[in-house]
Amino acid sequence: MNGFDEDDAFEAAARAVPPAGGPGARASLSQRAMGMDPARHPWLDDLNPAQRAAVEALDGPVLMLAGAGTGKTKALTARIAHLLATGRARPNEILAVTFTNKAAREMKDRVGRLLGHAAEGMPWMGTFHSISVRILRRHAELVGLKSTFTILDTDDQIRLLKQVIAAADMDEKRWPARQLAGLIDGWKNRALVPEKVPSSEASAFNNRGTELYAAYQERLRSLNAVDFGDLLLHVLVIFQTHADVLAQYQRWLTYILVDEYQDTNVAQYLWLRLLAQVHRNICCVGDDDQSIYGWRGAEVGNILRFEKDFPGARVIRLEQNYRSTPHILAAASSVIAQNAGRLGKTLWTDLDEGEKVRLIGHWDGEEEARWIGEEIEALQRGTRGMDPVALSDQAILVRASHQMRAFEDRFLTIGLPYRVIGGPRFYERQEIRDAMAYFRLAVSPEDDLAFERVVNVPKRGIGDKAQQVVQTTARGDRSSLLEGARHAVAASLVTGKAAVELRRFVENVDRWHAAVRAASPATAAPATGEDDALIELPDDAVPPAEDHSHVRLAEAILEESGYVEMWQNDKTPEAPGRLENLKELVKALEQFDNLQGFLEHVALILDNETDAAEKVTLMTLHAAKGLEFPVVFLPGWEDGLFPSQRSMDESGLKGLEEERRLAYVGITRAEELCTISFAGNRRVYGQWQSQMPSRFIDELPEAHVEVLTPPGLYGGGYGAAGAWAGAASAGAGGIFGASAVEARAARADVYNSPGWKRMQDRAGNRPVSQPREARHTVIDLDAVSPHDLGDRVFHRKFGYGHVTAVEGDKLTVEFEQTGPKQVLAGYVVAAVDAGDVPF
Ligand code: ATP
Ligand code: MG
Numbered sequence: 001m002n003g004f005d006e007d008d009a010f011e012a013a014a015r016a017v018p019p020a021g022g023p024g025a026r027a028s029l030s031q032r033a034m035g036m037d038p039a040r041h042p043w044l045d046d047l048n049p050a051q052r053a054a055v056e057a058l059d060g061p062v063l064m065l066a067g068a069g070t071g072k073t074k075a076l077t078a079r080i081a082h083l084l085a086t087g088r089a090r091p092n093e094i095l096a097v098t099f100t101n102k103a104a105r106e107m108k109d110r111v112g113r114l115l116g117h118a119a120e121g122m123p124w125m126g127t128f129h130s131i132s133v134r135i136l137r138r139h140a141e142l143v144g145l146k147s148t149f150t151i152l153d154t155d156d157q158i159r160l161l162k163q164v165i166a167a168a169d170m171d172e173k174r175w176p177a178r179q180l181a182g183l184i185d186g187w188k189n190r191a192l193v194p195e196k197v198p199s200s201e202a203s204a205f206n207n208r209g210t211e212l213y214a215a216y217q218e219r220l221r222s223l224n225a226v227d228f229g230d231l232l233l234h235v236l237v238i239f240q241t242h243a244d245v246l247a248q249y250q251r252w253l254t255y256i257l258v259d260e261y262q263d264t265n266v267a268q269y270l271w272l273r274l275l276a277q278v279h280r281n282i283c284c285v286g287d288d289d290q291s292i293y294g295w296r297g298a299e300v301g302n303i304l305r306f307e308k309d310f311p312g313a314r315v316i317r318l319e320q321n322y323r324s325t326p327h328i329l330a331a332a333s334s335v336i337a338q339n340a341g342r343l344g345k346t347l348w349t350d351l352d353e354g355e356k357v358r359l360i361g362h363w364d365g366e367e368e369a370r371w372i373g374e375e376i377e378a379l380q381r382g383t384r385g386m387d388p389v390a391l392s393d394q395a396i397l398v399r400a401s402h403q404m405r406a407f408e409d410r411f412l413t414i415g416l417p418y419r420v421i422g423g424p425r426f427y428e429r430q431e432i433r434d435a436m437a438y439f440r441l442a443v444s445p446e447d448d449l450a451f452e453r454v455v456n457v458p459k460r461g462i463g464d465k466a467q468q469v470v471q472t473t474a475r476g477d478r479s480s481l482l483e484g485a486r487h488a489v490a491a492s493l494v495t496g497k498a499a500v501e502l503r504r505f506v507e508n509v510d511r512w513h514a515a516v517r518a519a520s521p522a523t524a525a526p527a528t529g530e531d532d533a534l535i536e537l538p539d540d541a542v543p544p545a546e547d548h549s550h551v552r553l554a555e556a557i558l559e560e561s562g563y564v565e566m567w568q569n570d571k572t573p574e575a576p577g578r579l580e581n582l583k584e585l586v587k588a589l590e591q592f593d594n595l596q597g598f599l600e601h602v603a604l605i606l607d608n609e610t611d612a613a614e615k616v617t618l619m620t621l622h623a624a625k626g627l628e629f630p631v632v633f634l635p636g637w638e639d640g641l642f643p644s645q646r647s648m649d650e651s652g653l654k655g656l657e658e659e660r661r662l663a664y665v666g667i668t669r670a671e672e673l674c675t676i677s678f679a680g681n682r683r684v685y686g687q688w689q690s691q692m693p694s695r696f697i698d699e700l701p702e703a704h705v706e707v708l709t710p711p712g713l714y715g716g717g718y719g720a721a722g723a724w725a726g727a728a729s730a731g732a733g734g735i736f737g738a739s740a741v742e743a744r745a746a747r748a749d750v751y752n753s754p755g756w757k758r759m760q761d762r763a764g765n766r767p768v769s770q771p772r773e774a775r776h777t778v779i780d781l782d783a784v785s786p787h788d789l790g791d792r793v794f795h796r797k798f799g800y801g802h803v804t805a806v807e808g809d810k811l812t813v814e815f816e817q818t819g820p821k822q823v824l825a826g827y828v829v830a831a832v833d834a835g836d837v838p839f
Contacts, residue, residue, distance in 0.1 A: 069323030178571020
């Protein structure tokens with residue numbers, strides 16, 4: 001809520017008199033009240049004729065169907081300003097649906113700027129959900145609710161569904177609540193109340209789907225609660241069954257505007273159609289090529305039906321793109337052209353040619369993150385032939401949130417300020433914090449905060465009461481909570497299931513802690529001094545004793561605690577992402593010698609965070625819809641990751657086309673510089689996986705792409721793209737040669753070559769072959785105390801400096817360029833001639 005009083009909005013709306021007799025009467029009054037010159041419409045000044053037409057065609061249905069960056073949102077915003085300034089509508093008579101609440105706030109600000117004064121009192125500007133809540137509170141009793149209804153989050157929803165399943169005598173293990181939740185959400189997206197679910201779907205959920213859906217709705221009602229899907233559905237039912245209520249809103253909300261129309265689902269579509277039925281002043285803007293929420297029930301067909309539903313609709317096509325350079329636009333257009341069944345659009349721009357889209361391959365994901373970090377800093381300094389680009393003008397857009405970890409780690413290490421949009425930062429995510437709490441307990445069983453966090457996560461029946469007993473016992477004993485728990489169980493202060501589970505928990509922590517101690521760093525083999533992954537070893541050579549036992553222990557902890565299983569059983573759309581994040585966390589561990597080192601690393605990098613206002617943006621492609629940045633990096637263009645294997649497995653060609661639209665959305669976010677990258681290897685759950693460059697890369701137009709070779713210093717001659725670029729140019733006449741398929745095959749050959757495989761095998765067994773990030777294992781450090789006070793050292797980011805303090809393996813170094821910094825010993829090497837720096 002943005003501090004707006006709902007009731008005021010209703011009262012104001014109720015008092016609002018529809019502008020009878022056209023705009024004239026009220027226009028001059030309101031304009032005079034606003035101190036405006038009615039003849040001046042500055043918001044129209046910088047619109048092109050098509051946009052202007054869309055803004056000025058205030059009456060009747062308008063569909064603005066146009067490609068990315070053509071100024072749809074700009075025109076929509078100008079239209080609101082125009083409605084207000086010409087007195088056509090008061091702020092509370094305009095229904096403006098945006099994709100996020102943030103977008104609504106921004107639009108309101110922009111309208112204010114256009115008008116020259118704040119656009120206050122626009123209660124109906126927001127998302128479908130936020131607007132529905134407002135309406136539903138007002139009329140809750142019409143669907144059997146009280147106006148104080150609560151909105152359930154996913155956890156509550158699942159809990160309730162479990163009860164419903166149990167009450168129906170079904171086995172929740174065979175028929176998981178998450179699955180039922182997905183089914184019900186799907187029906188709600190399609191505006192289907194239980195009685196309306198088609199008989200063809202009656203077999204769902206063991207033939208009882210609809211019955212359980214009805215029972216669930218009854219339960220919700222008795223609890224005076226709704227879930228997210230209900231917000232819209234209830235309002236729709238009210239509109240459909242209470243003509244008087246609908247008529248009220250139809251009268252009040254005289255102008256309707258919808259941004260990102262291509263992503264509306266059936267329920268949203270019906271909701272809009274009902275509201276617009278009488279006055280028909282509805283303006284929808286969208287781009288069929290940017291429909292990326294099919295997996296959540298969005299129906300791109302809604303755009304196609306618009307003219308049918310609103311006969312006589314004015315369809316306005318915008319073709320001039322104001323956002324991106326010709327190269328960027330050409331790249332995006334070429335990729336999306338591969339989709340069948342498009343409405344098809346031409347886009348042009350008169351911007352300067354600018355830079356070609358850049359393409360670069362890397363050895364692995366860490367190298368990709370490092371390279372992008374360096375590029376961002378170089379761009380910020382203005383050393384890339386462009387004017388300096390502020391950090392806030394640069395964005396990295398990823399397909400899957402787990403890709404963010406490598407970037408976050410890198411940026412925290414080098415002190416590059418960043419923000420994650422649309423979700424918490426990697427180490428702040430719920431599943432990562434939970435997992436870290438388990439690791440902390442394994443390392444220090446007396447870590448009470450960690451104990452509290454996970455003692456009942458996953459839920460194992462150690463409820464509040466049992467936890468209170470543990471707290472009291474520990475306080476009485478002046479011991480840690482773990483010891484308190486041990487005592488409480490032994491003395492039978494806790495009984496029943498809680499006691500059994502608490503005992504198991506304590507035993508687990510004991511066992512994990514013993515394993516941590518057994519794998520003390522002293523027993524680990526000293527790291528080798530060279531980057532020797534390329535040296536051939538006889539087949540029977542025994543790899544050094546870097547057994548990665550702490551990685552296996554971490555995996556065991558997550559398995560044995562039931563934590564991984566908890567997310568495996570979770571059928572929410574977020575669950576697969578959370579599992580990916582956990583894998584990513586385990587992967588991160590490989591670069592450390594032990595769990596302690598990793599926990600310290602995280603603590604230290606989080607501590608080094610800056611509060612800089614200027615930050616690089618890190619976000620998913622989905623969250624980037626509608627936004628723009630001068631500089632955009634698109635990493636991870638690898639088949640399976642992007643396009644995502646899951647989406648192709650689940651939806652076949654449809655899934656692939658939605659992925660391609662996502663690629664189009666990604667490229668078209670860039671204004672001046674767009675860089676696409678991929679890695680030849682990604683390590684997933686401790687296993688190297690060799691990656692094929694994304695098929696979308698072959699769809700890029702050669703003339704608009706510049707292929708970069710990874711810098712020799714870092715690529716070291718064995719970077720994926722080094723090998724790849726060489727093979728491509730030698731073998732198939734460049735990656736954009738006559739046959740893209742051949743080029744792909746040539747690349748595949750490189751990946752399949754014995755040399756490549758050997759490198760990978762070695763790399764998989766030996767973290768020392770990590771080209772750069774694992775410097776602290778690569779470098780021949782004195783096992784005990786690698787650096788002493790006064791030592792001259794070199795750090796990849798900060799350069800040369802002298803050690804001024806040593807605390808364990810934390811060093812304070814006075815760097816020659818950047819002054820004092822805290823760094824981990826593993827991140828610096830004894831200074832040698834620059835040419836000898838082994839990374
Ligand atoms: P998307 O499909 O990505 O949502 P869009 O069609 O909504 O894009 P906008 O975000 O409205 O496009 O506009 C893209 C950029 O072009 C913005 O920076 C906007 O200010 C600029 N722009 C739009 N129209 C014009 C114009 N007529 N003159 C100058 N700049 C314009
Ligand atoms: Mg837009």
